[in-house]
Amino acid sequence: MRLCVVFYPARGGIGPGTRQLAGFCPGRWLMLIALRLLFLVPAGEPVRSSDSNFPKAMDNVTVRQGENAVLRCTIDSGVTRVAWLNRSSILYAGKDKWSLDPRVVIVTHSKTEYSIQIVGVDVYDEGPYTCSVQTQNHPRTSRVHVIVQVPPKIVNISSSISVNEGSNVTLLCLAIGRPEPTMTWRHLSPPARGFVSDEYLEITGITREQAGEYECNAYNEVSSDVRKVQVIVNYPPYIPDTRNVGAAVGQKGILQCEAFAVPSADFEWYKEDRRLFNGLNGVQIKNNGDMSMLTFFNVSEEDYGNYTCVASNKLGTSNTSVLLFEVSEPTSSTQIQEEKTSTILANWKGPGAVLDGNNRASAGMTASLWLLAILFVHFLFKF
Structure with a gap:
């Protein structure tokens, strides 16, 4: 009896997609294992559309970081053995799980479909995955590429600064993400003004009107990330x-x-x-x-x-x-006289004054008395 250890390395060594087998292996078992691995490893031949027994070509799978990715492989009754591989690592062989990654699970194993799921996809899960099938003739493969989208994150941005009026200012905003994010700068002081998309914002001969908050917005197809920078512009008194x-x-x-x-x-x-x-x-x-x-x-x-x-x-x-x-200040006697004059003018209503309905009778009496007084004075001077 001999101790037999078989390693299937994954990316970065022992990790997702790695399986170790250990036990006492007689010589005949070594031959069986070698034959089994022979048909599981992709033969490198392209998929032929005329071969109905072989897996159909799959489209790329695009998934956001943290979400689940389902890899489907369509087969038919002519397939005898199936397996999913990630690069050189075997994930599943039939119903047997070879990957040590608990996030990789089989979701469908039927006569027409063989699918696995990766839970909580991360950046290191991106890459090619292969569905390998064994027929009565020889193995065939179909490949799918997993694309992981990552929300943008600003990892480096200029600190708030204080500069003198007339100086040149350069603001930096760096972000990571997949797809690669686009950066735009905006001056938030009203009215808000946008700038050309770039990691750098250069202001030549800055003025006091250009002081205030500047906003960097990093965005891609997934989402966006926003950070702000305060720019203080010093200038002499005006x-x-x-x-x-x-x-x-x-x-x-x-x-x-x-x-x-x-x-x-x-x-x-x-x-x-x-x-x-x-x-x-x-x-x-x-x-x-x-x-x-x-x-x-x-x-x-x-x-x-x-x-x-x-x-x-x-x-x-x-x-x-x-x-x-x-300035001259009015004397007290002048103020008293002005107050008396104002009172007299306010109380006296001349012929052109506007009267309300309640005072029409008294207004008529007043007009008659004024008329008699004028006639009396006229006759007095005449004689």
């Missing part, structure tokens, strides 16, 4: 037109200065060559983001004049002038 402010003595006056900048600007206020500080000389300086406010709670004659707002960051400085000028 101060739009400011408005001069008028205030009366003793009243409150507020000067405003707005500056757009990245990073945010620091503000300083000056009157002539003298810098103003918060809380001194009855003024308050309050900064809030892009806005700075200089507040006078009790304006005096000395407060009138020209003020300079200076905004600066690490990239530059900008300044503007704001004028605080005097």
Whole structure:
């Protein structure tokens, strides 16, 4: 008695599609095993459409990663033995399973069909599979190619960056998948703008309007994967037109200065060559983001004049002038007189005034009295 070990290697060594047989093999059993393997191994002859006893040619099987793939082999009653092989590894011989991979199972074994299924297909399952049949004459084969589709996955993308205005920017987006994914870039700041499909997005002389989020979309026939990159564009302060402010003595006056900048600007206020500080000389300086406010709670004659707002960051400085000028405040006697005049004008309704239905009678009486008064004055001056 001799120990006999037979190896059928699969891809990558012992794994899916591998079977080991061990036992004590007499010489006659070695011959039987050799003969059995002889008809299981494909003869390499093409399938002939006129040979009805031989398996029909199969189309390629396309399946997404993680799904199940069914490989069907159509046969007839003239076939005596059948087997499924993956490259040089035997998966099934008749009803006997030779593969150690639990994902490979037989689903149909009849006189007309011999089919297997691979559960949860992965990338390494892609490749050729062979259905081999034995007839009374000699073996024939039919081959099918399994194509595994993989959803795209972005594996490398540029980090969020901060650059100075006018710089050149290159963004990278790399993805894997089957079929090979296509990449597109899009600027998400409104209005959203798309770019030519490519792994690289190159921006020459970037401007502040081109700051914001950029989206990379990798897609193929299976699905898509999306990632975003934040691009910050630094630029020196820019101060739009400011408005001069008028205030009366003793009243409150507020000067405003707005500056757009990245990073945010620091503000300083000056009157002539003298810098103003918060809380001194009855003024308050309050900064809030892009806005700075200089507040006078009790304006005096000395407060009138020209003020300079200076905004600066690490990239530059900008300044503007704001004028605080005097306006006259109405006196109390003038206000009382204006109020009396307004009251009289509001209550008096002249000949062209519009009257409602409830006041028509009183309006007629008033018109008659005015007419008598005018006639009385006329006769008084006549005599």
